[in-house]
Amino acid sequence: MSHFKVSYILVTLMTLASFTDSYPTGAFLVITKDASTNSITTLHDRLATEIPKMLGRWSFELKIFKANNQSAPQRDNSDGFLYDLAVDYDPTKSVTLVNKTAIVTTTDVPGSLAQAGCSNGSPDTLGQILQLKLQSLWTLRQVLKGDNGNGYELRGGEFVIRAINVFLHGNFKNFIVLIEHHSNSKSNKTRELSIQKIESLVEELELPKGRLCTDTLSDGADYLSNVIAQLVQAFQT
C-alpha cells in the first residue's frame, strides 16, 4: 500500500517537472468585445476559484512602424508595416515582425560572441535601433501598451493564462487574454490538440466571449515570434 503511494507521488513530480521544462506548443490570444477596464478583475475572480499559481504582474509594449514612402522596400507581398514586441517576463528578448518574418534579438549577448570581442556591451533591442538609426526606412506610428497584467498557471503548469488591458496613447483599447498550452511533445499534431484543449478550457472556465487568434509563423518559430504574430492578428481586425 505504502509502496503504491510513493510511486504515485513520484509520477506527479515527474509530470510537473516535465511541464516546466517543456516549451509551449501554442500561445493563443482571445480578444474580448465590449470589454472594459474592469474585465480583468472579473476574470481574476473567476480564475481564483481554480486556485492557480500566481505568476505575478506583467506588461508589454508593441511598437508599430510604417515604411517610409520614399524608401519603402518595394515588394508586392509586403504590407509596409513593422511590429516590434517586448514583454517583461522575457526581458532580454525582443521580436520584430515584418512581412511574416520574425527577427529575434536579444540584449543578452551569447558568451561565444562576447568572448570573441564582437560586442561592445550595453546592447539595445532592434526596435530601439530602428527608432534611432533606421528612421529613413521606418517611422514609428503607434505604441500599444499593456500594463499591470496578471499571470496564472493552471493545472500544474499545463495552461498558462496571461490577462492584460491594452492602451493606445493612454486610452483603453481592449482586453486580451493570452492562453498557453504546455506539453512535452513537440510533434506537429500537438498544435491542433493544443487549440482543442484551449477551446475546451475557455468553455469550461467560462472565460469572456471573444475571438481566438491562432496564427503561427512556422513550425520552428519560437515562442515570442508566435505571440507577436497573434497579437498583430488580434489588432488587425
Place this chain on the structure above:
Amino acid sequence: MVQQLSLFGQITRSQHDITAVALGTLTGSAPSPFTTYTLLASPKRVVKYEPNSKNAQFEQYKLHLKSPYDDTKKDRSEYSEWVLQVSDVPSAGKRKISTQAIVESCILVQKDQSIDTVLDSIGYLVEKEYLVKGVRVFYGNIVIEMFQVLVKTAEGEWKELDDRAYLIKCFINVEKATDVENLQKSSQELMSLKNELTGFVELDIPDRNVMDSRIGIRK
C-alpha cells in the same frame, strides 16, 4: 549605446612579431588571437537629399554585423548569431582621442531564416564581407587590437587586403555619454598609453570622414 574612445596606429609586417612581444611584456598577458567575420550592409534604396523638401529627412547608415569566424562553416548563411552595430560619425572638434557612439543589438537567426533574409526584411542588403584577424591584449581598461583585414578573392580564399602592414586599434568603451568622469579618465588612460608607446608605435586619431558610416543624403 556605448561611447567608444579610440586611437589608431599602423606598423609594418616586419614589426609585427616584436610588437606582439612588446605588448605582451607591457601588459603582462599573452596576446590572444581572434578572427571576426564582418558583414557590411547598406539600404536597398538610398534616399536622395532634397534641399527644399517638406518631409523630414533622415540620415541612412550602413550596418555592421559581426560574428566569430568559424572555418568549418561554408558561408554566412550557416551563422546563427550576429551582433548588429551602427556607429555614428565621431564627435567633431579639436580632440586628442576619437569619440564615437555605437549602438548594437544581437540577432538570433531562427531555423528557417538566414542573415540575408533578416536584413532583406528590414530593407538592407549585404554589400561586402571581410575578416578581421589578429591578436588582442588588455592594458588596464584599454583593449589593444593588432590586426589585418582579409577579403575574399575570386577563388573564394581569404586574402589580406594589404599584407605589408598591420593596424593597431586601442579603445575603451564607456557605457554612458553623460558619464563625464569616466570619459575623462578613459581619455587620460589612452593618452598615457600613447606616450608610453611613443617611438615604437605612433597612435593617433583617424580622419573623422573615414569613420563615417552614413550614406546618401549629403554625398
